[in-house]
Amino acid sequence: MSNFFRIFVTFCIIAGITIIFFVSQLYSEVRDDTDKIVHYKPPIATQIFDKKNRLVANLFEEEFRFYASFEEIPPRLIEALLAIEDTLFFEHPGVNLDAIVRAMIKNIKNARYAEGGSTITQQLIKNVALTRDKTIERKIKEMLLALQIETILSKEEILERYLNHTYFGHGFYGIKTASIGYFRKDMDELSLKEMAMLVSLPRAPSFYDPTKNYDFSLGRANNVLQRMYELGWIDKDEYDLSMAEKPIVYNDTLTKNVAPYVVDEVQRQLSGISDLKKGGYKIYxxxxxxxxxxxxxxxxxxxxxxxxxxxxxxxxxxxxxxxxxxxxxxxxxxxxxxxxxxxxxxxxxxxxxxxxxxGSSVKPYLYLTAVNSGLGQNYEIPDIARTYEYRVNGERKKWQPKNYTSSLKGFVTLRESLTKSLNLATINLVEEVGFDRMYSGILNYGFSNVPKDLTISLGSxxxxxxxxxxxxxxxxxxxxxxxxxxxxxxxxxxxxxxxxxxxxxxxxxxxxxxxxxxxxxxxxxxxxxxxxxxxxxxxxxxxxxxxxxxxxxxxxxxxxxxxxxxxxxxxxxxxxxxxxxxxxxxxxxxxxxxxxxxxxxxxxxxFKKPEGVGDKVINGERFLYTDRSPLKYKERETSSEILF
Structure with missing residues (x-):
């Protein structure tokens, strides 16, 4: 055996061992990426609806996505995708060697990277688990992982993950999101032309975004239809009808937030939910x-x-x-x-x-406490001025409350005082009923941080x-x-x-x-x-x-x-x-x-009058009463009474 031959054999053995070691190392590394795809759990947008199930807003973080199970995705849409991206998807084991060879030849002829030859499985892996670096090491990892994933997941599961993860432009992640976003339709309502437009987007989502470049989007969709026709997946009538169609495309905002103050309050009240914007909740x-x-x-x-x-x-x-x-x-x-x-x-x-x-919005609460203490609607209180003296840090001060108008009405009924929002009469009522009782009433009705002084009479x-x-x-x-x-x-x-x-x-x-x-x-x-x-x-x-x-x-x-x-x-x-x-x-x-x-x-x-409320006319004025809040009678009264 010549020295040259021995050197050559030795080199081949070393090269083989190196390649085996390199591949083994890469395989060990890709095993860690498998879980990202097998146990795929993307962020999903939360939706808020009003009481009539109308959309109020979408909530999301970096990625706006609605998730669709494989069963939700129309078969025609799958065909359109495979026609343009991976015709032999259901036949190859995750890697299409013919496509890779064709891509290599094309790249050599063009002296640049023009085509990748990646299957849908490989594209899913590249998008979910690996970087987009165009290196031999990443490509080998991608192929190894594709072969592995195809032994774990079914073809349908791979397609489901691909169509839900892929970016379709305009901020839309996932096919369901893009369908609703561009066309305001569920996927089962899409025309074949609309499906073709959607599956065209992953290759260049910004360029083929129909809200920006409608004509280019139509042209790319027509290429999809042409390919489907050539494969025999659609007939001539379907082809001609779809080629002539020009779908309506909507340029909607992603959040569609029609009640921002409401949406902000919802988020504040649900701030304890850590995945609120990515957990796919529906809030009614x-x-x-x-x-x-x-x-x-x-x-x-x-x-x-x-x-x-x-x-x-x-x-x-x-x-x-x-x-x-x-x-x-x-x-x-x-x-x-x-x-x-x-x-x-x-x-x-x-x-x-x-x-x-x-302010004076407090007064009904004070008068409710008054009637609950036994006073009737026609109970009279003085609408007269008062001066109150008090001290703050040893300094002597005066409080001289006034009515909104300068007039004083003397004695007035509870009914008249609240009707005309008389400040002075209200203050006198608080003192007559008792400040402590009035103060406790205010707290009982739900108010907090209430000062313990007479200014509560005027809603301070x-x-x-x-x-x-x-x-x-x-x-x-x-x-x-x-x-x-x-x-x-x-x-x-x-x-x-x-x-x-x-x-x-x-x-x-x-x-x-x-x-x-x-x-x-x-x-x-x-x-x-x-x-x-x-x-x-x-x-x-x-x-x-x-x-x-x-x-x-x-x-x-x-x-x-x-x-x-x-x-x-x-x-x-x-x-x-x-x-x-x-x-x-x-x-x-x-x-x-x-x-x-x-x-x-x-x-x-x-308004319906509850049981137990009486009605009496006194001196031409109608008053209501209950057993807890009887009316004061006067000698000159004339009355007609109805008790409910």
Whole structure:
């Protein structure tokens, strides 16, 4: 044996061992990547729906994806994909050697990397487990892993993973996402041409994005159809019909967020779910998008009216804002939640995050405590001025509260005092009933951080509009407060459902609450809330104004729906002269309910009087009473009585 031959044999043995060692090393490495594909678990977008199952928003992080099982994917779509990407997919073991050889020859002829020859299995591996580096080492890893994966997963499982992981342009990951995103269709509704357009995208998703390059997208889809026809997978009629079609393509936003203040609050309340934006949840709200749109419209209506009254104040437009909350009184369901007049300018949610002084909106609660202590609607209290002296850090101070107008009415009934929102009479009522009783009542109705002094009579403490909506249910729901619920249920990707069940608090008897509801109707018919009237609908409510018109509230309700409206400036400075609760928010309240009646003409229109409420006319004025809150009789009374 010649020396040359021995050297050659030795070289071959060493080379063989090296190759075996190299391949073995690579095989050892790719085993670690197998789990990424076999146990594939991509991030899946969460969807939020309103009470009528209409999409409110999509939530996602880096990748916007909906997952589709293989059974959901139409066979025609699979054929279109294989025609253009991997015709022999169901025949090769994961690697197509013929395609690789053809690609190598083409690359040599072009003196550059022009074609890869990768199967769909290899493409899946490259996208999920490996880098996109064009190196021999990565290519060998890719082939080894493809051969291994094909022994573990079925062809259908590989296709399912490929079609769900692949990027289809425009921010869409997965075939289901692209179908809904580009065409607003489920996959079983797609035409053959639309399917061809979709399967064309993975090769160059940005270039073939039909929202950017429609003609190029059509051209690429026609190539897919031509290939399907050549393979005999479609007939001439299908081919001609599809070639002539020009599908409608939509350029929608990914989130489709139509109620951003609501969506922000959902995320805040569900912040404890770590995979909220990638776990594929379905969140069903109590929000009604029709109510939401009306509330947004009504809030902006009132906003523009305020601006129109103060045209010379150039800074008002930048600082003025508002909030609108709508509840279903009998359930506590939040039907609308608007945290500002323009989310794009400010995403701060004033409906839930802003704590503002409630002003005279506190008065119904004080009068409810008064009637529960045994006073009747016609009980008289003095509307007279008082001066209160007190000390702060040893310094002597005076408090001299006033009515909104300078007039004093002497003795007035509870009904008249609340109807006209008399400050002085209310303060005297608090003292007469007892401050401790009134203070405990305020806390019992749901308010917190309440100062322990007489300023509570005028609503010196703060609450958010949503908190006001919750607490005002003691009137709109006749004594029963149900914690407001934004969400009805949440469903995880496996179909498990969790329902949101609110806590219920019975704070007073329905007949006692109705004594105040009756007065609150009078507030709108004859008092400070006249601008809140709604033609053809009984409504009740209370205005609320703080010092110097810094905050303006209207808290009101119909027989079934409650609405809280607030306006103010974000810097807590005055809005301007006359911007009271009866002027600023009351018209927005009226606007909302007027439009709501057009939307839902069957809405309950009249309040129902509970059992145990009596009705008596005294000196020409009607008063209601219960056994707990009897009327005071006078010698000159004339009465007619009905007891329910």
């Amino acid at each position: 709200l109590n929000i009604d998008l029709d109510y939401q749109a009306l509330a947004e419209e009504a809030l902006y209506f009132g906003y523009e009216q305020i601006l129109a009254r103060h045209k010379k104040d150039e800074t008002l437009q930048d600082k003025l804002n508002g909030a609108f909350v709508v509840l279903e009184s009998g359930t506590g369901n939040i039907l609308a939640l608007v945290g500002g007049v323009d989310y794009k300018k400010s995403n701060f949610n004033r409906a839930t995050q802003s704590k503002r002084q409630i 403490f703060v609450a958010s509009p949503l908190e006001m909506a919750r607490n005002f249910m003691v009137f709109s729901n006749y004594g029963v407060v149900i914690d407001p619920q934004l969400m009805n249920k949440i469903e995880d990707i496996n179909g498990n459902v969790a329902y949101f069940k609110p806590d219920t608090h019975e704070l007073t008897e329905s007949k006692q609450s109705y004594l105040i509801v009756d007065i609150l109707q009078n507030v709108i018919n004859n008092g400070s809330g006249r601008r809140a009237k709604v033609e053809g609908l009984e409504v009740a409510g209370k205005t609320g104004t703080t010092n110097d018109n810094v905050d303006a509230w209207f808290c009101g309700f119909s027989p079934s729906i409650e609405a809280i409206v607030w306006y103010g400036k974000d810097d807590n400075t005055p809005m301007g002269y006359s911007e009271t609760g009866g002027v600023a928010p009351a018209p927005a309240f009226s606007y909302f309910f007027t439009k709501l009646l057009e939307l839902e003409p069957g809405l309950p229109r009249k």
